[in-house]
Amino acid sequence: MKFIDRIYRTTTGSRNTPEPLPSGRPPSRRPFLTLLLSAGAAVLIPLALLWGTSCSAPTEEVNVYSGRHYLSDEQLFSQFTEQTGIRVNLIKADTDQLIHRMRLEGASSPADLLITADAGRLVGAAASGLLQPIGSKLMQEVVPSAFRDPDGHWTGLTKRARVIVYHKDRVDPSELSTYEDLAGPQWQGRVLVRSSQNHYNQTLMASVIAALGPQAAEEWAHGLVTNMARSPQGNDRDQVKAMAAGAGDVAIVNTYYMGLLLHSANAEERQVAAQAGIFFPNQQGRGTHVNISGAGIAAHAPNRDHARRLIEFLLGDEAQRVLSSDNFEYPVSHRVEWPELLQSWGSFREDTLPLSRLAPWLQEAMFVFHRAGWE
Numbered sequence: 394m395k396f397i398d399r400i401y402r403t404t405t406g407s408r409n410t411p412e413p414l415p416s417g418r419p420p421s422r423r424p425f426l427t428l429l430l431s432a433g434a435a436v437l438i439p440l441a442l443l444w445g446t447s448c449s450a451p452t453e454e455v456n457v458y459s460g461r462h463y464l465s466d467e468q469l470f471s472q473f474t475e476q477t478g479i480r481v482n483l484i485k486a487d488t489d490q491l492i493h494r495m496r497l498e499g500a501s502s503p504a505d506l507l508i509t510a511d512a513g514r515l516v517g518a519a520a521s522g523l524l525q526p527i528g529s530k531l532m533q534e535v536v537p538s539a540f541r542d543p544d545g546h547w548t549g550l551t552k553r554a555r556v557i558v559y560h561k562d563r564v565d566p567s568e569l570s571t572y573e574d575l576a577g578p579q580w581q582g583r584v585l586v587r588s589s590q591n592h593y594n595q596t597l598m599a600s601v602i603a604a605l606g607p608q609a610a611e612e613w614a615h616g617l618v619t620n621m622a623r624s625p626q627g628n629d630r631d632q633v634k635a636m637a638a639g640a641g642d643v644a645i646v647n648t649y650y651m652g653l654l655l656h657s658a659n660a661e662e663r664q665v666a667a668q669a670g671i672f673f674p675n676q677q678g679r680g681t682h683v684n685i686s687g688a689g690i691a692a693h694a695p696n697r698d699h700a701r702r703l704i705e706f707l708l709g710d711e712a713q714r715v716l717s718s719d720n721f722e723y724p725v726s727h728r729v730e731w732p733e734l735l736q737s738w739g740s741f742r743e744d745t746l747p748l749s750r751l752a753p754w755l756q757e758a759m760f761v762f763h764r765a766g767w768e
């Protein structure tokens with residue numbers, strides 16, 4: 394009403410006191426309406442154009458670049474859309490490719506959220522200026538400080554323990570103790586582990602360097618290479634399968650792969666898992682290496698509020714429960730109880746060195762692998 398009133402005033406002088414026509418007859422509505430419509434159009438059309446360009450209506454979408462490839466994630470994204478009306482546009486690819494793409498796209502990148510399956514990549518993305526502070530109170534409340542960036546550029550969404558899996562018939566768990574011990578002569582030709590190109594191994598190596606220094610880490614890597622049952626190949630699941638097939642006796646893997654094998658639709662995979670036990674190394678010392686799968690908001694996110702909302706949704710109790718019960722990862726939120734299977738593996742001491750402190754060692758880890766001959 395006020396807007397119409399203003400047009401009226403501009404075109405007639407005053408709405409309340411229209412100037413009488415010289416003839417003294419009552420004012421005709423027709424010329425006034427014409428004037429009103431044309432003046433209205435003159436004002437409204439540019440305003441509409443302005444609205445369209447400078448203060449466009451919320452797009453109600455969030456663009457996710459994800460290095461995670463799990464069905465549980467997509468189900469959670471659908472649930473997020475149902476609850477908020479915000480559509481999730483998901484681009485899945487290898488994390489390094491996604492980060493490279495964000496670099497190339499620069500300020501015009503449509504990426505709102507980067508999700509990775511490894512802390513090292515988030516640390517690197519933050520260091521390259523690809524992320525911005527998340528600014529979430531919930532994140533600070535529920536995520537322990539070791540598993541988020543002190544500057545708030547990334548946060549863990551789930552935790553994954555990288556453990557020693559052993560063949561129950563050929564290894565007594567009392568023979569096991571630390572990652573370092575796997576380099577000893579008693580394990581010659583018995584250790585299965587994937588390639589040094591793998592992010593989980595790179596972040597594990599960075600944690601070993603942080604704890605022991607580059608020299609000792611290299612000696613460990615060298616010993617481990619000597620003890621390898623075969624040259625590194627396959628993924629974590631393949632190490633457990635090779636162990637069941639008799640290729641080796643111990644393997645370094647993330648625990649959730651054991652959960653996936655135990656709950657596999659494939660009976661052979663369930664049988665493979667049944668032969669393997671889980672051992673949490675370094676319990677008398679720094680604790681078992683725990684990596685995260687996590688997220689950060691892109692530096693140029695066009696929908697940054699939606700991105701933060703999605704992070705908070707994923708950190709919520711319900712989503713945390715889904716991630717740990719469907720994908721067997723540990724919830725990163727201290728508010729959420731572990732599902733039964735994870736509880737059956739037992740509680741353990743975690744390496745609590747903040748993952749952000751691995752930053753200086755991620756590059757060094759690659760040199761150590763190279764010098765030690767870890768393919």
Ligand code: FE
Pocket residue numbers: 510647
């Ligand atoms: Fe994985």
